Every structure is written in C-alpha cells, then in structure tokens.
Amino acid sequence: MKKRAIGVFDSGLGGLTILDALHRTLPHEDLIYFGDSANVPYGSKSKQTVTRFSLDIARFLENEGVKMIVVACNTASALALSELRKQCHVPVLGVIEPGAKKAVESTRNGRIAILGTEATIRSKAYVKAIFKKCPQAHVIQQACPLFVPLVEENWAKKPATRLIASSYLAPVLRYNADTVILGCTHYPVLKPVLASLLGSQVKLVDSAQTLSQAAMLFLHNRQEQETTGRGKLTIYASDDPARFKRLAGYLLKEKIGTVRLKKLNA
C-alpha cells in the first residue's frame, strides 16, 4: 500500500514548532506542511473568514492524499475545527484540546492563564476545553496581538518585546496563575522572555508535544502508523516561499529544504 502523509497547516510559520515535534515523535511519517503566508495572520480575522481559509487548505491536503490533518494553528483550531471535521474525509486533530489537557494536569493551585490571539481569546475555546476537564478550575484570558508580528520580525530578544510582554502579563501575574498556556504556535519562541517575567514557579504549556503524542496514539489505534523508513518533509507556502524559508530559520533550529509555492483560490 502507498505510504500516506500527515497534513499539517498553519496561517504561517508558527506551526513549524508543531511540525518539528511531530517529526521527532513520528520519525517514520511523511509530513506535508502548508503555511498560508498569503493570508497570514488569522488571529485578527473573523470565524467565517478563518474557516474559509482553513477549508481551502484542507481540500488541498486531502487532494495530496493525506491520512490525517493536524491543525497546527490555535486560531484555526478555535474557530474552524468543527467545520473542518464536518467537511473532511480524514480525521482532523486540533491544538486546543491537547493544550487544555496538559494545563489541567500541570496546575497545582487550579489557576490557569491563557495567552492567545484576539480571535482565539474571543472564541473562549480554551476556557471551554479546560472547564470540560476540570469544572472547578479558575481561568484568565489575555489576548497578545503584537506577539505574532514580533516573532515574525525576529524581535523576540529585543527590549521592546519585553516591555510589550510585561504589559500583557501584568493581569496574569496579579491573578497568581501557576500555569500559562501559550495558546498560539508562535509563542514558544518567546519562552525565554515570558519565563523570566513570570518567574520559575510558573509552568509554560505549549501543545506541540501533547499534540504529537495524541497523533501517535490515534494512528496506532487505527493501525495506520508507519514503522519503517525515514519520514519526508514537504513544505508549501501560499506566498513568497523564499521569505518563508528565511523566516523559518529564526523559528526552527533544523534546516528546512525547498519551500514550494502553492496558491489556493488564485
């Protein structure tokens, strides 16, 4: 039987942190990544528009013959997951549920903070997922709309980023949360500055690892897991693949190969 890849997508670069984790957890799987650089960012856009973008990408990935789609974007997971599951013929995994699970397992004082894009926060997707697992949890949400452009511009280590982060984190610190969900796949790049502002007693949760384990278990249960051979990475971007590749270098330690241009709806 022909080997079928796992499809992974994000509005842009952030999902590469998920791709990286999937590649480590499932080293035999072929992975096809789609970064929607023509429509980035999703975080300030409406549910309807983000759903339309996501469905276009899912159709492309299904045409590529993937056996599963991983939505490596918090905004798309928060706004479009149910519609994707309705319309896709393969299973679709999102990042919200694994992130919420990990946060609930991690907290000791029951106080969890969620950082995310404007759209993710407005959707309350993490809040609902947390309450489903732990109805007595205390939750605070904070939209951090400037974090994505700061990461995309490689400003993670600059003093202005620290100043902006300290402004976003002030309510989180007052809330005394012991667990903070990095509810956007760009945010793990900011871990050093966030950790230094929040202090070492606060646990930072990103969903990359939990999601990869969920994907592994899922494939294992369906007996669709590849167990031999080295997995191939194929990367598409909907605009300016050269810029995409250059910026990917800031986000990932590993070198990525060719980034192919694939326009949807052009």
Added chain:
Amino acid sequence: MKKRAIGVFDSGLGGLTILDALHRTLPHEDLIYFGDSANVPYGSKSKQTVTRFSLDIARFLENEGVKMIVVACNTASALALSELRKQCHVPVLGVIEPGAKKAVESTRNGRIAILGTEATIRSKAYVKAIFKKCPQAHVIQQACPLFVPLVEENWAKKPATRLIASSYLAPVLRYNADTVILGCTHYPVLKPVLASLLGSQVKLVDSAQTLSQAAMLFLHNRQEQETTGRGKLTIYASDDPARFKRLAGYLLKEKIGTVRLKKLNA
C-alpha cells in the same frame, strides 16, 4: 447624468487617512472605500499576491461604477499600480508619486528618508520616483514592519512604540535627512512619536493632502468634478466590519457610518 463616485482602497484601515483628506478637498464627491481586512497586511507579501488582491478590489469598484480609483495604500501603489492601470477602464492614482513630489519640494539639504513596509522598501518605488524628479537627491530607506500592527492595536502612545521607533530611526538620524516620507498610510498616526524622536527641524511628509489635490486637478481637467451637493461616504470591509469600525475610531477623529461586509473571491 448619474453621479459617479471615486473608489478608494487600502489593505485595511490606514487608507482612511487618505479618505479623510479626499473628503475635505472634494466635499461634493461620493467616495466608496474598500478596506481589505480579510487579507491585511499587504506589506509583508509578494508583488504577485498584492497585485491579485488589488485587481479583485479594482474590479469590484469598477462594477460599482466609479469614475476613478485612488490606491490609498503604499504597498499596493508600489507593487500593483502599473498592472491596475493596464487592466482598469478608469484612471488610477497612487500615493507614491505625490509623496515623492512633496518630499522633493520640501527638502533643503537634498537628503530624504523613506519609511515604509518591507514590500514598499524592497520595490524601491519611492527611490525611483524621487530620482525622476531630482536626480541629485540623496535617499535612505528604512522598512518599519512593526508600525502597522502597533497602529492597528492602538499602541501609538505606548513606550514600547517609542522604543521600536527609535530603533528604526537610528540610521535615519545618522543620515542627517531633513525630510522623512511616511511611506505607509498607517504612519501618520505615529507622527507625534516620530516628530519627537526626529526633532522639529525634520519635515514629515505624508501623501494624503498632495494626493487629494492631484485627484482634484485631475477631475477638474476632465470636467468630471462635482460642484454641488454633499458627498456620500460608503465603506466596505472584506472581513469583520464591526471590528473595522471600532478600529477606525482610533485612526479618524470623524465618526464613520455603517461599514458593509463585501467578500471578494469567497
């Protein structure tokens, strides 16, 4: 004869500063504004993609029966103007040429700095327009990719914005430019912080007023200028009109009416 409107478009909100100037200069003209909030920002995207977005909008405006199109976006003017002029049946005015003209008229030491998005700077459109008018000018360019998100998030007055601006302006200050082009329609919102960092001897140039005068002269010469009645403003956004209207409040002193949703290519 039926009154025909002027079409105005931008990637998002920034072009409202141009709309405002057009409305003051041409108070009898109906104006139709299109903000492409589904695809914002343009400044980090490729020529091909920005041209595709711009042509879709121009087609919509032509279908609305406009007599002229004003590209109230520096990135679209820099990357798509010649293609728009090729494909449109009505005249198309951009912001680059009027901005360059005003800068050349304003400078005394012949040293001009251009601030813009990554795409505008890469296109060298301002540099070419300045050299055409004044071959002996000295020109420095500086991309300021974080300015658009800072303005869209209403952070213009925060200390982090000053810190980021001072980093972008350091080379401009060393260059001893006496004239600085605000080469993006969002940047006029940052005038207070830019002026305070550059000092009062440096002239800040934005193209809103020069462009409006060029539009007036153009219509006058073609005898297409309206001379009676109060001009109507009609505003469309390609995504989330409620958010668009709320953010417009940060950018414009004047209240805007209903923002209508108009999806292109949906």
